[in-house]
Amino acid sequence: MMTRSDIKAALAAGHAAAMAVDGGQNADYIPFLASVPSDLLGIAVVTASGETHTMGDAGYGFAIESISKVFTLALVLERIGAEAVREKIGADPTGLPFNSVMALELHNGKPLSPLVNAGAIASASLAPGDSADASWDAILDMQSRFAGRPIQLSATVNKSEQETNFHNRAIAWLLYSAGSCFCDPVKAVDVYTRQCSTLVTAEDLAVMGATLAAGGVNPRTGEQVIKPEHTAPILAEMMMEGLYTASGDWAYTVGLPAKSGVGGGIMAVVPGVMGIAAFSPPLDTAGNSVRGQAAVAAVAKSLGYNLFTNPLQA
Known part of the structure; x- marks a missing residue:
């Protein structure tokens, strides 16, 4: 014991x-x-x-950065279920760096894992809410419920990330072209960047x-x-x-x-x-x-x- x-x-x-x-x-x-x-x-x-x-x-x-991917995945699982997540995003390691574009190209635009950037952007695109703010509120609420206290966005971190997220914007458009981004890609990257900035x-x-x-x-x-x-x-x-x-x-x-x-x-x-x-x-x-x-x-x-x-x- x-x-x-x-x-x-x-x-x-x-x-x-x-x-x-x-x-x-x-x-x-x-x-x-x-x-x-x-x-x-x-x-x-x-x-x-x-x-x-x-x-x-x-x-x-x-x-929080990429640890946030876990809790957005949790939100999406609650929304559409485990089989739909596996079908739309995947459940396999990529074997390549977390921000790899090559991994997407090798698998016809399917991210494979919700815990790499491409899969996390796809997850963010599946968050409930018609607007970026609504989807963001749902993600922030999930982080807070897991933590047992209100989690806050850092405006400083978010500004720093939004001004440097060009690579992730490119990934979002590649996802969109392959049918693996399920909302406007600009919205998906905005929400994903915010989730990493708490x-x-x-x-x-x-x-x-x-x-x-x-x-x-x-x-x-x-x-x-x-x-x-x-x-x-x-x-x-x-x-x-x-x-x-x-x-x-x-x-x-x-x-x-x-x-x-x-x-x-x-x-x-x-x-x-x-x-x-x-x-x-x-x-x-x-x-x-x-x-x-x-x-x-x-x-x-x-x-x-x-x-x-x-x-x-x-």
Whole structure:
């Protein structure tokens, strides 16, 4: 039986492992991200019953970036169902970088995964709402319900991203030409960019991960945020593509579904047990937090959680 002292010891192990890692650099293609202090490090664990443990800069607000793709996927699953998502977007890793145009070309315009940029733009195009603002409100509401508190858009992050999202605009038009963007592509990119520009903390991400761990029930609010049957497809997508081209290595070495973002966050899920999250801005070449990966991996190892080796018991 896992105890509070076990979790505290695991957080300490995660912090030590992260501090022992060098290298990486902040994302610099989005000006806001380049300006975030690179020495920040926060780690959090939230159990499926709501028990919370944090260490370091776990309360620092940072840009959610690509971790937002998980929650827009959740919204779209609730709207059209798992089979329709698989048919329209796909459920396979691309094997190419998260912003790859080549991946689209190789698969006749089908994104394959909702956790790469092309698939996430397609997901945003399927969000409910006739206008960009209406679709955005639905996405923001989903992020907030997962976090158990109101999540806010950062106008500064959004401005920085909207002014530099030319590559994503090109992806949206390619999707549209192939019939894989399901609204006006300008609207889809606008909404997608906004969803990446909210501010969360490592503690928020741990709550969001714990909500997935608990079958869609937020452990703090008690709300059934999504249908229980929709958690499995989300976790499967996270396992296959959550850390982009490093997803296979992550599954091999850590064995937990996870999602990273270029803002420096990473969220992992131990199904039925807990969410684990970390934040540290410097990234590796795949776009994943260097210290965040080390922290989450060490926490999971300390607690003995790996989907492929052990029964998952709290």
